[in-house]
Amino acid sequence: MAKPLVATAPFTGCFGCHMSLLDIDERILDLVELVEFDKSPINDIKTFTRPVDVGLLEGGISNDENYEQLKLFRKHCKILISVGQCAITGGVPACRNTVPLKECLEEAYLNGPTVVDGGVLPNDPDIPILLDKVYPCHEVVKIDYFLPGCPPSADTLWAALTALLTGKDVGLPYELIKYD
Protein backbone atom coordinates (compact mmCIF):
# COMPACT_ATOMS: atom_id res chain seq x y z
CA MET A 1 0.00 0.00 0.00
CA ALA A 2 1.31 3.46 -0.89
CA LYS A 3 2.13 5.69 2.06
CA PRO A 4 -0.48 8.34 2.90
CA LEU A 5 0.38 11.74 1.49
CA VAL A 6 0.61 14.71 3.86
CA ALA A 7 0.71 18.37 2.83
CA THR A 8 1.27 21.32 5.17
CA ALA A 9 0.35 24.98 4.79
CA PRO A 10 1.82 28.07 6.43
CA PHE A 11 -0.89 30.73 6.50
CA THR A 12 -0.85 33.67 8.93
CA GLY A 13 1.13 32.12 11.77
CA CYS A 14 4.67 32.27 13.14
CA PHE A 15 5.87 28.90 11.82
CA GLY A 16 5.87 27.64 15.40
CA CYS A 17 3.37 24.92 14.59
CA HIS A 18 5.64 23.62 11.82
CA MET A 19 8.55 23.77 14.26
CA SER A 20 6.52 21.74 16.74
CA LEU A 21 5.99 19.07 14.08
CA LEU A 22 9.76 18.87 13.65
CA ASP A 23 10.11 18.77 17.44
CA ILE A 24 8.86 15.17 17.63
CA ASP A 25 12.58 14.33 17.79
CA GLU A 26 13.61 10.89 16.57
CA ARG A 27 9.97 10.03 15.97
CA ILE A 28 10.39 12.08 12.77
CA LEU A 29 12.09 8.93 11.40
CA ASP A 30 8.95 6.92 12.19
CA LEU A 31 6.86 9.64 10.62
CA VAL A 32 8.71 9.51 7.28
CA GLU A 33 8.26 5.72 7.40
CA LEU A 34 4.55 6.29 7.93
CA VAL A 35 3.83 9.10 5.46
CA GLU A 36 5.17 10.88 2.40
CA PHE A 37 5.26 14.66 2.41
CA ASP A 38 3.70 16.43 -0.54
CA LYS A 39 3.29 20.22 -0.88
CA SER A 40 4.91 21.77 2.19
CA PRO A 41 7.43 24.45 3.14
CA ILE A 42 9.40 21.61 4.77
CA ASN A 43 10.40 20.16 1.38
CA ASP A 44 9.63 23.29 -0.68
CA ILE A 45 7.13 21.51 -2.97
CA LYS A 46 5.00 24.42 -4.14
CA THR A 47 2.14 22.92 -6.15
CA PHE A 48 -0.36 20.10 -5.79
CA THR A 49 0.08 17.48 -8.53
CA ARG A 50 -1.98 14.63 -7.03
CA PRO A 51 -4.66 13.99 -4.43
CA VAL A 52 -3.37 14.26 -0.85
CA ASP A 53 -4.68 12.39 2.19
CA VAL A 54 -4.06 14.84 5.02
CA GLY A 55 -3.55 18.61 4.93
CA LEU A 56 -2.12 20.24 8.07
CA LEU A 57 -2.97 23.94 8.27
CA GLU A 58 -0.98 26.44 10.33
CA GLY A 59 -2.20 30.01 10.69
CA GLY A 60 -5.38 31.97 10.12
CA ILE A 61 -6.60 33.55 6.89
CA SER A 62 -5.58 37.20 6.73
CA ASN A 63 -5.00 37.94 3.02
CA ASP A 64 -6.08 36.97 -0.50
CA GLU A 65 -3.19 34.54 -0.95
CA ASN A 66 -4.07 32.65 2.28
CA TYR A 67 -7.64 32.46 1.04
CA GLU A 68 -6.76 31.04 -2.40
CA GLN A 69 -4.29 28.56 -0.89
CA LEU A 70 -6.82 27.34 1.67
CA LYS A 71 -9.35 26.74 -1.13
CA LEU A 72 -6.66 24.75 -2.99
CA PHE A 73 -5.92 22.69 0.11
CA ARG A 74 -9.60 21.89 0.53
CA LYS A 75 -9.80 20.85 -3.11
CA HIS A 76 -6.79 18.53 -2.99
CA CYS A 77 -6.86 17.08 0.54
CA LYS A 78 -9.22 14.39 1.78
CA ILE A 79 -8.82 15.46 5.42
CA LEU A 80 -7.99 18.97 6.59
CA ILE A 81 -6.70 19.61 10.11
CA SER A 82 -6.45 23.06 11.67
CA VAL A 83 -3.25 22.96 13.72
CA GLY A 84 -2.75 25.55 16.46
CA GLN A 85 -4.62 28.59 17.77
CA CYS A 86 -3.90 30.77 14.71
CA ALA A 87 -5.64 28.31 12.37
CA ILE A 88 -8.39 27.60 14.92
CA THR A 89 -9.20 31.12 16.19
CA GLY A 90 -6.97 33.52 14.23
CA GLY A 91 -4.63 33.55 17.24
CA VAL A 92 -2.35 36.46 18.04
CA PRO A 93 -2.68 37.98 14.52
CA ALA A 94 -6.43 38.22 15.18
CA CYS A 95 -5.69 40.83 17.87
CA ARG A 96 -6.16 43.26 14.98
CA ASN A 97 -9.76 42.12 14.48
CA THR A 98 -11.25 44.73 16.79
CA VAL A 99 -9.38 47.60 15.09
CA PRO A 100 -10.38 48.80 11.58
CA LEU A 101 -7.82 47.69 8.98
CA LYS A 102 -7.16 51.27 7.86
CA GLU A 103 -6.22 52.26 11.42
CA CYS A 104 -3.90 49.24 11.73
CA LEU A 105 -2.07 50.09 8.51
CA GLU A 106 -1.78 53.77 9.38
CA GLU A 107 -0.45 52.98 12.83
CA ALA A 108 2.12 50.55 11.44
CA TYR A 109 3.31 52.48 8.37
CA LEU A 110 2.41 56.15 8.81
CA ASN A 111 1.93 57.21 12.43
CA GLY A 112 3.82 54.64 14.50
CA PRO A 113 6.73 55.71 16.74
CA THR A 114 9.31 53.95 14.54
CA VAL A 115 8.19 55.53 11.26
CA VAL A 116 10.80 57.88 9.69
CA ASP A 117 10.22 60.50 6.97
CA GLY A 118 6.44 60.22 6.91
CA GLY A 119 6.32 56.56 5.86
CA VAL A 120 4.35 54.94 3.06
CA LEU A 121 1.61 52.29 2.90
CA PRO A 122 2.92 49.10 1.22
CA ASN A 123 1.48 48.92 -2.30
CA ASP A 124 3.73 46.56 -4.25
CA PRO A 125 1.51 44.35 -6.45
CA ASP A 126 3.43 41.25 -5.27
CA ILE A 127 2.34 41.74 -1.67
CA PRO A 128 -0.89 39.88 -0.82
CA ILE A 129 -3.88 42.11 -0.10
CA LEU A 130 -4.99 42.06 3.52
CA LEU A 131 -8.54 40.97 4.35
CA ASP A 132 -10.69 43.09 6.66
CA LYS A 133 -10.22 40.55 9.48
CA VAL A 134 -8.11 37.51 10.30
CA TYR A 135 -10.37 34.46 9.96
CA PRO A 136 -10.03 30.99 11.43
CA CYS A 137 -9.75 28.39 8.65
CA HIS A 138 -13.13 26.83 9.47
CA GLU A 139 -14.91 30.13 8.79
CA VAL A 140 -13.66 29.79 5.17
CA VAL A 141 -13.81 26.05 4.33
CA LYS A 142 -14.93 22.88 6.09
CA ILE A 143 -12.29 21.61 8.53
CA ASP A 144 -12.32 17.99 9.68
CA TYR A 145 -10.19 18.06 12.86
CA PHE A 146 -8.77 20.62 15.26
CA LEU A 147 -5.50 20.28 17.18
CA PRO A 148 -5.38 23.22 19.59
CA GLY A 149 -2.26 24.71 21.18
CA CYS A 150 0.22 27.51 20.55
CA PRO A 151 1.79 25.44 19.23
CA PRO A 152 0.21 22.03 19.88
CA SER A 153 2.98 20.06 21.59
CA ALA A 154 4.98 17.54 19.61
CA ASP A 155 3.20 14.86 21.70
CA THR A 156 -0.21 16.19 20.68
CA LEU A 157 0.73 16.22 17.01
CA TRP A 158 2.28 12.78 17.22
CA ALA A 159 -0.68 11.27 19.09
CA ALA A 160 -3.22 12.75 16.70
CA LEU A 161 -1.35 12.00 13.48
CA THR A 162 -0.53 8.41 14.33
CA ALA A 163 -4.12 7.79 15.49
CA LEU A 164 -5.52 9.28 12.30
CA LEU A 165 -3.11 7.45 9.99
CA THR A 166 -3.74 4.11 11.65
CA GLY A 167 -7.50 4.56 11.57
CA LYS A 168 -7.92 5.11 15.32
CA ASP A 169 -10.00 7.67 17.19
CA VAL A 170 -8.24 11.05 17.57
CA GLY A 171 -9.68 11.75 21.07
CA LEU A 172 -7.08 13.86 22.92
CA PRO A 173 -6.53 13.27 26.65
CA TYR A 174 -6.99 16.25 29.03
CA GLU A 175 -3.26 17.04 29.26
CA LEU A 176 -3.01 17.48 25.49
CA ILE A 177 -5.89 19.95 25.04
CA LYS A 178 -4.28 23.39 25.44
CA TYR A 179 -4.92 26.81 23.96
CA ASP A 180 -1.42 28.12 24.66
Add this chain to the structure above:
Amino acid sequence: MSKNTVNIIIDGVEIEAQEGQTILQAADDAGVYIPRLCYLKGLIPGGHCRVCTVKVNGRPASSCTFPVSEGLVIENDTEELTTLRRTVVEMLFAEGNHVCPACEASGNCELQAMAYRLGMLAVTLPFLRKPRELDATHPDVFIDRDRCILCGRCARASEAEGKRVFGFEGRGINKRIAVDGEHGLKETDLKAADRAARACPTGCLRLKRIGWKVPVGQRQYDTTPIGSDIEQKQPVG
Protein backbone atom coordinates in the same frame (compact mmCIF):
# COMPACT_ATOMS: atom_id res chain seq x y z
CA MET B 1 -32.74 11.05 59.06
CA SER B 2 -32.93 14.43 60.74
CA LYS B 3 -35.82 16.75 60.05
CA ASN B 4 -34.08 19.14 57.68
CA THR B 5 -32.35 16.53 55.57
CA VAL B 6 -33.71 15.57 52.17
CA ASN B 7 -32.60 12.94 49.69
CA ILE B 8 -31.99 13.68 46.05
CA ILE B 9 -30.69 11.49 43.24
CA ILE B 10 -27.92 12.70 40.93
CA ASP B 11 -27.11 10.46 37.98
CA GLY B 12 -28.67 7.49 39.77
CA VAL B 13 -26.78 7.99 43.05
CA GLU B 14 -28.71 8.96 46.17
CA ILE B 15 -27.30 11.97 47.99
CA GLU B 16 -28.22 13.49 51.32
CA ALA B 17 -28.79 17.25 51.17
CA GLN B 18 -29.65 19.97 53.69
CA GLU B 19 -32.91 21.79 53.23
CA GLY B 20 -32.20 25.34 52.00
CA GLN B 21 -29.25 24.22 49.90
CA THR B 22 -29.20 24.52 46.14
CA ILE B 23 -28.62 21.43 44.01
CA LEU B 24 -25.10 22.66 43.24
CA GLN B 25 -24.22 23.14 46.91
CA ALA B 26 -25.56 19.71 47.84
CA ALA B 27 -23.62 18.13 44.98
CA ASP B 28 -20.41 19.92 46.09
CA ASP B 29 -20.81 18.55 49.61
CA ALA B 30 -21.29 15.06 48.24
CA GLY B 31 -18.21 15.25 46.01
CA VAL B 32 -20.17 15.50 42.77
CA TYR B 33 -18.92 18.26 40.48
CA ILE B 34 -21.43 20.23 38.45
CA PRO B 35 -19.64 22.57 36.00
CA ARG B 36 -20.20 26.27 36.80
CA LEU B 37 -18.71 29.67 36.00
CA CYS B 38 -20.75 32.46 37.60
CA TYR B 39 -21.19 30.65 40.93
CA LEU B 40 -18.56 31.40 43.54
CA LYS B 41 -18.73 29.82 46.97
CA GLY B 42 -19.74 32.35 49.61
CA LEU B 43 -21.53 34.69 47.20
CA ILE B 44 -25.26 34.79 46.45
CA PRO B 45 -25.79 32.72 43.27
CA GLY B 46 -26.30 34.84 40.16
CA GLY B 47 -27.77 32.35 37.71
CA HIS B 48 -26.18 34.17 34.77
CA CYS B 49 -24.03 31.73 32.82
CA ARG B 50 -26.16 28.54 32.57
CA VAL B 51 -23.08 26.35 32.52
CA CYS B 52 -24.47 24.63 35.65
CA THR B 53 -27.59 23.49 33.81
CA VAL B 54 -28.80 20.06 34.94
CA LYS B 55 -32.07 18.25 34.29
CA VAL B 56 -34.40 18.25 37.28
CA ASN B 57 -37.14 15.64 36.90
CA GLY B 58 -36.48 15.83 33.16
CA ARG B 59 -36.47 19.61 32.77
CA PRO B 60 -33.41 21.85 32.34
CA ALA B 61 -32.67 24.15 35.31
CA SER B 62 -29.66 26.03 36.66
CA SER B 63 -28.42 24.00 39.60
CA CYS B 64 -26.80 26.99 41.33
CA THR B 65 -30.22 28.56 41.98
CA PHE B 66 -32.52 25.49 42.21
CA PRO B 67 -33.34 24.55 45.83
CA VAL B 68 -33.25 20.89 46.83
CA SER B 69 -36.38 19.07 47.87
CA GLU B 70 -37.14 15.47 48.76
CA GLY B 71 -36.91 13.04 45.87
CA LEU B 72 -35.57 15.29 43.09
CA VAL B 73 -34.15 13.21 40.24
CA ILE B 74 -31.25 15.04 38.63
CA GLU B 75 -29.20 14.38 35.51
CA ASN B 76 -25.74 15.93 35.52
CA ASP B 77 -22.94 14.04 33.82
CA THR B 78 -24.60 13.11 30.54
CA GLU B 79 -23.48 13.55 26.94
CA GLU B 80 -26.47 15.76 26.22
CA LEU B 81 -25.67 18.17 29.07
CA THR B 82 -21.95 18.17 28.29
CA THR B 83 -22.76 19.20 24.71
CA LEU B 84 -25.14 21.90 25.92
CA ARG B 85 -22.58 23.27 28.38
CA ARG B 86 -19.86 23.20 25.75
CA THR B 87 -22.09 25.21 23.43
CA VAL B 88 -22.69 27.78 26.18
CA VAL B 89 -18.93 28.03 26.74
CA GLU B 90 -18.36 28.36 22.97
CA MET B 91 -20.79 31.28 22.97
CA LEU B 92 -18.76 32.99 25.70
CA PHE B 93 -15.62 32.60 23.60
CA ALA B 94 -17.37 33.77 20.40
CA GLU B 95 -18.79 36.84 22.12
CA GLY B 96 -15.58 38.13 23.67
CA ASN B 97 -12.10 38.49 22.20
CA HIS B 98 -10.10 35.70 23.80
CA VAL B 99 -6.49 35.27 22.69
CA CYS B 100 -5.32 32.63 25.14
CA PRO B 101 -1.68 32.51 23.94
CA ALA B 102 -1.36 36.22 24.85
CA CYS B 103 -3.39 36.16 28.08
CA GLU B 104 -1.78 36.20 31.52
CA ALA B 105 -4.68 34.20 32.94
CA SER B 106 -3.98 31.27 30.63
CA GLY B 107 -3.53 28.09 32.65
CA ASN B 108 -5.30 29.65 35.65
CA CYS B 109 -8.48 30.74 33.87
CA GLU B 110 -11.76 29.06 34.80
CA LEU B 111 -13.34 29.73 31.40
CA GLN B 112 -10.43 28.11 29.59
CA ALA B 113 -10.30 25.25 32.08
CA MET B 114 -14.02 24.67 31.62
CA ALA B 115 -13.54 24.53 27.85
CA TYR B 116 -10.74 21.98 28.34
CA ARG B 117 -12.86 19.89 30.67
CA LEU B 118 -15.80 19.93 28.28
CA GLY B 119 -13.52 18.97 25.38
CA MET B 120 -13.83 22.14 23.31
CA LEU B 121 -11.28 21.92 20.48
CA ALA B 122 -12.50 24.94 18.52
CA VAL B 123 -15.10 27.68 18.72
CA THR B 124 -17.40 26.60 15.91
CA LEU B 125 -19.71 29.61 16.21
CA PRO B 126 -18.69 32.75 14.30
CA PHE B 127 -16.71 35.27 16.36
CA LEU B 128 -18.43 38.57 17.11
CA ARG B 129 -15.17 40.61 16.96
CA LYS B 130 -16.60 43.60 18.80
CA PRO B 131 -14.16 46.12 20.28
CA ARG B 132 -14.38 46.35 24.08
CA GLU B 133 -12.92 48.85 26.45
CA LEU B 134 -9.75 48.37 28.50
CA ASP B 135 -9.35 50.11 31.87
CA ALA B 136 -5.79 50.28 33.17
CA THR B 137 -6.23 53.41 35.28
CA HIS B 138 -6.00 51.70 38.69
CA PRO B 139 -2.48 51.30 40.09
CA ASP B 140 -2.93 47.62 41.04
CA VAL B 141 -5.87 46.18 39.08
CA PHE B 142 -6.92 46.22 35.41
CA ILE B 143 -10.09 45.37 33.48
CA ASP B 144 -9.65 43.92 29.99
CA ARG B 145 -13.27 43.66 28.86
CA ASP B 146 -12.28 41.57 25.81
CA ARG B 147 -12.15 38.71 28.32
CA CYS B 148 -15.29 39.49 30.32
CA ILE B 149 -18.03 36.84 30.38
CA LEU B 150 -20.50 38.99 32.34
CA CYS B 151 -20.67 36.51 35.18
CA GLY B 152 -21.16 39.26 37.76
CA ARG B 153 -18.86 37.67 40.33
CA CYS B 154 -16.92 40.94 40.76
CA ALA B 155 -20.16 42.86 41.32
CA ARG B 156 -21.56 40.37 43.84
CA ALA B 157 -18.25 40.17 45.70
CA SER B 158 -18.00 43.95 45.87
CA GLU B 159 -21.55 44.29 47.09
CA ALA B 160 -20.93 41.64 49.75
CA GLU B 161 -18.00 43.67 51.09
CA GLY B 162 -20.15 46.81 51.10
CA LYS B 163 -18.48 48.69 48.24
CA ARG B 164 -20.47 48.27 45.00
CA VAL B 165 -17.49 49.05 42.79
CA PHE B 166 -18.87 47.01 39.85
CA GLY B 167 -22.26 46.75 38.19
CA PHE B 168 -23.86 45.86 34.88
CA GLU B 169 -24.69 48.53 32.33
CA GLY B 170 -26.76 48.21 29.10
CA ARG B 171 -28.84 45.29 27.93
CA GLY B 172 -28.56 42.23 25.71
CA ILE B 173 -25.57 42.27 23.40
CA ASN B 174 -24.58 45.74 24.70
CA LYS B 175 -24.39 44.66 28.33
CA ARG B 176 -21.04 45.45 29.92
CA ILE B 177 -19.39 45.53 33.30
CA ALA B 178 -19.24 49.12 34.57
CA VAL B 179 -17.33 50.67 37.46
CA ASP B 180 -18.37 53.22 40.03
CA GLY B 181 -16.02 55.96 38.78
CA GLU B 182 -16.44 58.39 35.91
CA HIS B 183 -12.88 58.10 34.66
CA GLY B 184 -12.32 54.47 35.43
CA LEU B 185 -11.29 52.10 38.17
CA LYS B 186 -8.78 54.53 39.74
CA GLU B 187 -11.68 56.67 40.98
CA THR B 188 -13.32 53.80 42.85
CA ASP B 189 -12.38 52.62 46.33
CA LEU B 190 -11.33 49.20 45.04
CA LYS B 191 -8.23 47.84 46.79
CA ALA B 192 -6.05 45.02 45.52
CA ALA B 193 -6.81 43.08 48.71
CA ASP B 194 -10.58 43.19 48.12
CA ARG B 195 -12.33 39.93 47.35
CA ALA B 196 -13.86 41.65 44.32
CA ALA B 197 -10.39 42.11 42.82
CA ARG B 198 -9.83 38.36 43.03
CA ALA B 199 -13.28 37.04 42.13
CA CYS B 200 -12.97 37.05 38.34
CA PRO B 201 -12.94 33.62 36.70
CA THR B 202 -11.18 34.90 33.56
CA GLY B 203 -8.35 37.23 32.59
CA CYS B 204 -10.65 40.26 32.62
CA LEU B 205 -10.33 41.66 36.13
CA ARG B 206 -6.83 40.85 37.35
CA LEU B 207 -4.12 42.15 39.63
CA LYS B 208 -1.27 43.86 37.83
CA ARG B 209 2.32 42.60 37.87
CA ILE B 210 1.63 38.96 38.66
CA GLY B 211 1.08 37.65 35.13
CA TRP B 212 3.30 34.77 33.94
CA LYS B 213 4.83 34.32 37.44
CA VAL B 214 3.92 30.62 37.49
CA PRO B 215 5.78 28.61 34.82
CA VAL B 216 3.80 26.74 32.16
CA GLY B 217 3.22 23.21 33.40
CA GLN B 218 2.72 24.30 37.02
CA ARG B 219 -0.35 26.46 36.59
CA GLN B 220 -3.60 25.56 38.27
CA TYR B 221 -5.25 23.71 35.39
CA ASP B 222 -2.23 22.50 33.42
CA THR B 223 -2.61 18.92 34.56
CA THR B 224 -5.62 19.00 36.90
CA PRO B 225 -9.08 19.52 35.41
CA ILE B 226 -11.30 22.17 36.97
CA GLY B 227 -13.58 20.56 39.55
CA SER B 228 -11.07 17.90 40.62
CA ASP B 229 -10.88 19.41 44.11
CA ILE B 230 -14.61 18.80 44.59
CA GLU B 231 -14.52 15.33 43.06
CA GLN B 232 -11.62 14.34 45.31
CA LYS B 233 -13.57 15.23 48.45
CA GLN B 234 -15.52 12.01 48.41
CA PRO B 235 -15.55 9.74 45.42
CA VAL B 236 -19.09 8.79 44.48
CA GLY B 237 -20.30 5.97 42.24
